[in-house]
Amino acid sequence: MNNRLYGNLIFELSQEGRCGYSLPKNRFGNYEVPASMRRAEDAQLPECDEMTVVRHYTNLSANNFGVDNGFYPLGSCTMKYNPKINEEMAALPQFQNLHPLQPTETVKGAEAVCALLCRSLCELTGLHAFTLKPFAGAHGELTGLMVIKKYHESRGDVQRTKVIVPDSAHGTNPASAAVCGMEIIEVKSTADGLVDLVDLERLVELEKENIAAMMMTNPNTLGLFEKQIPEIEKLIHKAGGLMYYDGANLNPMLGACRPGDMGFDVMHINLHKTFSTPHGGGGPGAGPVGVREGLEQFFPEVSPYHGNFAVELRALAYILTLGRENIKMVGPLATLNANYIKECLKDVYELPIDTICKHEFVFDGLKDKSTGVTTMDIAKRLLDYGYHAPTIYFPLLFHESLMIEPTENESKETIDGFIAVMRQIAEEAKADPELVKTAPHHTPIGRVDDVLAAKHPVVTYRQMRNEE
Numbered sequence: 001m002n003n004r005l006y007g008n009l010i011f012e013l014s015q016e017g018r019c020g021y022s023l024p025k026n027r028f029g030n031y032e033v034p035a036s037m038r039r040a041e042d043a044q045l046p047e048c049d050e051m052t053v054v055r056h057y058t059n060l061s062a063n064n065f066g067v068d069n070g071f072y073p074l075g076s077c078t079m080k081y082n083p084k085i086n087e088e089m090a091a092l093p094q095f096q097n098l099h100p101l102q103p104t105e106t107v108k109g110a111e112a113v114c115a116l117l118c119r120s121l122c123e124l125t126g127l128h129a130f131t132l133k134p135f136a137g138a139h140g141e142l143t144g145l146m147v148i149k150k151y152h153e154s155r156g157d158v159q160r161t162k163v164i165v166p167d168s169a170h171g172t173n174p175a176s177a178a179v180c181g182m183e184i185i186e187v188k189s190t191a192d193g194l195v196d197l198v199d200l201e202r203l204v205e206l207e208k209e210n211i212a213a214m215m216m217t218n219p220n221t222l223g224l225f226e227k228q229i230p231e232i233e234k235l236i237h238k239a240g241g242l243m244y245y246d247g248a249n250l251n252p253m254l255g256a257c258r259p260g261d262m263g264f265d266v267m268h269i270n271l272h273k274t275f276s277t278p279h280g281g282g283g284p285g286a287g288p289v290g291v292r293e294g295l296e297q298f299f300p301e302v303s304p305y306h307g308n309f310a311v312e313l314r315a316l317a318y319i320l321t322l323g324r325e326n327i328k329m330v331g332p333l334a335t336l337n338a339n340y341i342k343e344c345l346k347d348v349y350e351l352p353i354d355t356i357c358k359h360e361f362v363f364d365g366l367k368d369k370s371t372g373v374t375t376m377d378i379a380k381r382l383l384d385y386g387y388h389a390p391t392i393y394f395p396l397l398f399h400e401s402l403m404i405e406p407t408e409n410e411s412k413e414t415i416d417g418f419i420a421v422m423r424q425i426a427e428e429a430k431a432d433p434e435l436v437k438t439a440p441h442h443t444p445i446g447r448v449d450d451v452l453a454a455k456h457p458v459v460t461y462r463q464m465r466n467e468e
């Protein structure tokens with residue numbers, strides 16, 4: 001593909017007088033648009049022939065990278081497995097053409113989908129009831145915290161407004177607590193990446209009857225299993241608080257253990273991560289919230305109807321196609337793939353916490369720091385080899401975080417290919433650091449200024465003709 005030939009903007013391809021489409025002759029007589037509603041001058045639209053338009057947009061669309069183009073080892077907010085059959089299910093006209101205001105007796109099938117999904121999620125998590133209303137993970141967090149708030153209020157415990165959040169948590173955790181009108185208390189992590197129990201005991205002693213809840217992500221944002229959940233759960237419950245489980249990335253837990261059995265009271269699941277649904281560009285999502293028995297009466301009305309139905313359909317299709325036995329393989333395979341990559345690369349990449357991980361793990365840049373090659377450079381160089389970059393500079397616990405999640409569904413050949421390229425880049429960093437520092441070299445656009453677009457967004461195109 002040659003982008004220069006087809007231009008970056010359709011306006012740049014415009015040739016005065018060129019026409020790609022002509023309207024049929026007006027058969028209805030003239031209708032006078034009132035002068036007050038008419039333009040003072042002609043709209044300046046690009047003038048292009050049909051093939052130029054088609055090629056321009058076709059070539060632009062080919063610049064997208066997605067799970068259907070190649071390996072996508074993005075940690076934390078991963079695009080996990082998105083089986084094509086799920087898309088077929090979500091596209092069935094019998095579902096797709098439903099209207100949310102249809103009489104309920106005409107949507108019994110859709111109701112059954114929602115009910116079966118809730119029942120499946122209860123079984124997978126060990127919780128008692130689910131609401132499908134939240135539209136995303138963060139929305140689920142807010143919903144879950146609203147449940148917790150109402151629960152305490154129902155007991156006259158109105159002073160319980162503080163939420164304990166580990167410093168390794170996803171940024172949405174403290175943000176959701178703040179939106180819910182709660183105060184955040186940060187608990188430290190130990191050097192091995194887990195919740196610091198000593199710090200937690202100190203905080204609980206300090207805040208006692210002000211504690212509304214503790215929010216935990218497990219496996220945490222470093223991909224590590226929080227081994228001290230039994231101790232933490234006892235501590236928080238004894239103080240009168242509730243346990244909240246951020247289940248955005250539940251895939252490593254499937255078939256291994258259940259938040260309900262670990263003593264959690266409220267949780268959310270990101271259906272668009274763990275239970276398929278491609279969600280690039282910020283959507284679509286669904287963040288159902290589950291609670292233990294006795295809390296379902298506190299579910300708030302956070303959205304009309306039943307949330308994002310097409311995402312729910314994909315989730316149910318995913319659960320049913322795998323079935324009760326195969327779904328137990330998801331967690332072990334996600335864990336195996338991540339550990340395999342970690343072990344194959346830890347001699348050349350810095351592994352700050354060298355232990356068994358779950359579905360993802362974090363490197364702290366290259367092991368050899370003398371090359372000056374950063375995590376950013378490595379991520380950019382990966383694009384040259386046709387890979388989506390891993391998550392970089394998150395979590396904030398390390399300077400050069402490189403967070404890799406392969407997911408459960410990738411073949412050994414794909415994973416070995418990625419490992420070989422990561423080793424190749426480490427070699428390049430030693431032999432020719434400039435090559436890596438100036439990457440990418442083979443993408444339509446080279447290295448961009450990270451902040452310029454945010455600081456000085458250019459959202460309109462100024463016509464050359466106007467300026468002249």
Ligand SMILES: *Cc1c(COP(=O)(O)O)cnc(C)c1O
Nearest residue numbers: 076077136137138170172248285
């Ligand atoms: C993605 C993610 C969230 C937020 O989910 P959204 O659907 O993006 O709002 C929360 N917690 C964790 C651990 C996540 O990975």
